[in-house]
Amino acid sequence: MKLLKDRIAKWSMVGLLATFAATSFYAPNASAHGEKSQAAFMRMRTIHWYDLNWSKEKVKVNDTVEITGKFHVFEGWPETVAEPDTAFLNIGIPGPVFIRKESYIGGQLVPRSVRLEIGKTYEFRVVLKARRPGDWHVHTMMNVEGGGPIIGPGKWITIEGSMSEFKNPVTTLTGQTVDLETYNEGNTYFWHVFWYAIGIAWIVYWVRRPAFLPRYLMVEAGRADELVSGGDKKVAMGFAAATILIVIFAMSSANSKYPITIPLQAGTMRGIQPIEMAPPTIAVKVEDASYRVPGRAMRMKLTVTNSGDKPVRLGEFYTASVRFLDSDVYKDTSGYPEDLMADDGLEVSDNSPLQPGETRTIDVTASDAAWEVYRLSDIIYDPDSRFAGLLYFFDDAGSRQIVQIDAPLIPSFM
Numbered sequence: 001m002k003l004l005k006d007r008i009a010k011w012s013m014v015g016l017l018a019t020f021a022a023t024s025f026y027a028p029n030a031s032a033h034g035e036k037s038q039a040a041f042m043r044m045r046t047i048h049w050y051d052l053n054w055s056k057e058k059v060k061v062n063d064t065v066e067i068t069g070k071f072h073v074f075e076g077w078p079e080t081v082a083e084p085d086t087a088f089l090n091i092g093i094p095g096p097v098f099i100r101k102e103s104y105i106g107g108q109l110v111p112r113s114v115r116l117e118i119g120k121t122y123e124f125r126v127v128l129k130a131r132r133p134g135d136w137h138v139h140t141m142m143n144v145e146g147g148g149p150i151i152g153p154g155k156w157i158t159i160e161g162s163m164s165e166f167k168n169p170v171t172t173l174t175g176q177t178v179d180l181e182t183y184n185e186g187n188t189y190f191w192h193v194f195w196y197a198i199g200i201a202w203i204v205y206w207v208r209r210p211a212f213l214p215r216y217l218m219v220e221a222g223r224a225d226e227l228v229s230g231g232d233k234k235v236a237m238g239f240a241a242a243t244i245l246i247v248i249f250a251m252s253s254a255n256s257k258y259p260i261t262i263p264l265q266a267g268t269m270r271g272i273q274p275i276e277m278a279p280p281t282i283a284v285k286v287e288d289a290s291y292r293v294p295g296r297a298m299r300m301k302l303t304v305t306n307s308g309d310k311p312v313r314l315g316e317f318y319t320a321s322v323r324f325l326d327s328d329v330y331k332d333t334s335g336y337p338e339d340l341m342a343d344d345g346l347e348v349s350d351n352s353p354l355q356p357g358e359t360r361t362i363d364v365t366a367s368d369a370a371w372e373v374y375r376l377s378d379i380i381y382d383p384d385s386r387f388a389g390l391l392y393f394f395d396d397a398g399s400r401q402i403v404q405i406d407a408p409l410i411p412s413f414m
């Protein structure tokens, strides 16, 4: 018998060690953070993020990083996503590895939800302060009430230093400066421990005596009254009175220590200013669009009319955070996330300058591993095979026009 027990103990130990060993070698590096698994057509047809810029790629604890850019709320917003009447400009990070110092849409500070209008383009700016050392994949994102998280492009940012150095000072309107990282921590601890201790004291008072069987039997025998003595009743009254007194006293002392307090500030912000976009002088008609299954590219046939006064060339096609560039026309210098960037992923059948007044039908192929890595190819599983994106045309002076396109995207299998 003893031998058997020893054996069980021994093998349990071996099992435990094996489990430990296995799990400690397993260190997954999560490199996409939610967006890949979302329906491809939703990512293409909700919010288009562009002109993104990250002020730094490496920061020290307490330093700030600024993310700026624009987003366009797509006209053909999907039915299954509630309209962004109540939306919140968020940042996608694994917990507060940064804190958000400030965030703006259209120059307006937006600590609350905002109302966005479909079809409009907005400018945003988020200021993050580094808190926890590590390599973090930082996404801009928009939370839409009734719709879910709409995740923008993510970029790796490295934080160096030690979290113990992190400070989050804020000066109140009552004139004191506090560190939000630790402010009121001791007070919270004190009151919770205090009340917890009183709860324990009450139970301990009673369980010094036998708690269950003798009492049960006494109650069964009809002698319940003998279980609670006169002294017990005094103690009970003492607890009750002390509790009420402490609550009243503590409340008034909290009021006198913090005489000026306000309720939580809340409520959706309306009237967020969109960017006034001049209507483009270029018109694009999508004649047809398709993608190979399986494959890493999509193809479109576009009829482009230039009614402006300068010759233009197509430099970029953007869809669902992925940017396809024709490097002959345009090169990115913003440090856009590499995995979302196809530096030369845009192939145009004839990308010679399109003269003012000219109309041309071109074949455009957007191809890159990102199409598959970010599962835009998974549009084959979606209940709505339509895509949407932005086309960027440049004139020879480098000035840009953005044209939104949107059309059915038909798979081809052969």
Ligand SMILES: [Cu+2]
Binding pocket: 031, 032, 033, 034, 137, 138, 139, 154
């Ligand atoms: Cu990510």
